[in-house]
Amino acid sequence: MSASKLTSLATSTLSLLLERQRLQASHPTLHLQLISTNLHKIRDGVIILRTASDNEAAENLRAHYERLRGMFGEEAAEKAGLHTFVVPSVIAIVIPPPMPPSPPPLAERVPSPETTYEPYTDDPSPDPDENGILMQQRQMMDAQDDHLDHLSSSIGRQHHISLQIGDELEVHTGLLDALDTELDGTGARMSSARRKLERVARGARRNGSTVTIALLILILLILIVVFKT
Numbered sequence: 001m002s003a004s005k006l007t008s009l010a011t012s013t014l015s016l017l018l019e020r021q022r023l024q025a026s027h028p029t030l031h032l033q034l035i036s037t038n039l040h041k042i043r044d045g046v047i048i049l050r051t052a053s054d055n056e057a058a059e060n061l062r063a064h065y066e067r068l069r070g071m072f073g074e075e076a077a078e079k080a081g082l083h084t085f086v087v088p089s090v091i092a093i094v095i096p097p098p099m100p101p102s103p104p105p106l107a108e109r110v111p112s113p114e115t116t117y118e119p120y121t122d123d124p125s126p127d128p129d130e131n132g133i134l135m136q137q138r139q140m141m142d143a144q145d146d147h148l149d150h151l152s153s154s155i156g157r158q159h160h161i162s163l164q165i166g167d168e169l170e171v172h173t174g175l176l177d178a179l180d181t182e183l184d185g186t187g188a189r190m191s192s193a194r195r196k197l198e199r200v201a202r203g204a205r206r207n208g209s210t211v212t213i214a215l216l217i218l219i220l221l222i223l224i225v226v227f228k229t
Contacts, residue, residue, distance in 0.1 A: 003057040006045040010064040011133055013038040017071045018137050019144075035072060036080040039065065043082065 016031040016038070023030055042065045049058035062085050069077050069084065077083075 003045075003049060003061065006042055006049075006061055007064070009038055009045075010042055010061070010068060011136075013042070013068055014071075014133060015137055015140060017068060018141070021071070022141070032076070036076075036082065039068060039072065039077075039080070039082050042068070043085075046085065 013035060016035050020027075020030045020032075020035065042061065046058050046062045046065060049055075049061060066084060069082055072080075072082070
């Protein structure tokens with residue numbers, strides 16, 4: 001893998017690490033396997049660049065790797081087998097300092113030009129590439145925040161619609177319960193009327209001949225009275 005591809009891989013890995021740090025409280029294993037794989041590829045790429053005698057690119061990439069490994073965490077890096085690079089020691093050759101020249105006579109001394117001193121700071125000047133990477137990461141995080149805001153609004157609308165559906169279901173359930181009660185009352189009334197009709201029919205079958213004889217006697221009496229008068 002070329003140095004440019006490895007640098008691009010380091011940039012994407014930095015994005016994943018920043019997102020993981022932002023969401024680590026709720027998602028502790030977010031992008032864990034992908035970050036570990038990318039760091040292994042970057043480490044192998046540093047070794048290949050050193051073998052190819054591309055020391056400058058290898059050193060820049062090694063610095064990116066060490067910084068990304070530090071963001072990943074020492075414990076997680078050791079578990080994933082991501083070891084740090086051992087910088088080879090350089091044998092220092094001690095050279096005695098040169099003897100300072102004897103100062104010129106006072107009459108021949110020339111005043112040195114005024115030296116401009118800059119205020120000391122602990123933070124070195126930021127790398128333009130790192131500023132661009134951080135700006136890109138901020139833009140990606142802003143886009144993700146906007147996406148999450150839209151998603152939250154959509155979830156809120158869905159929740160409101162589900163509450164309305166629940167209210168309508170409760171109303172329909174009440175109507176169905178009332179209809180069921182009315183149907184039960186109607187069925188009870190029909191059963192009572194059916195029993196009454198059955199009792200009347202049984203009484204008519206048992207007393208039908210008696211009623212017929214009584215009606216015939218009544219008609220006969222009426223005819224006798226009519227003919228006698």
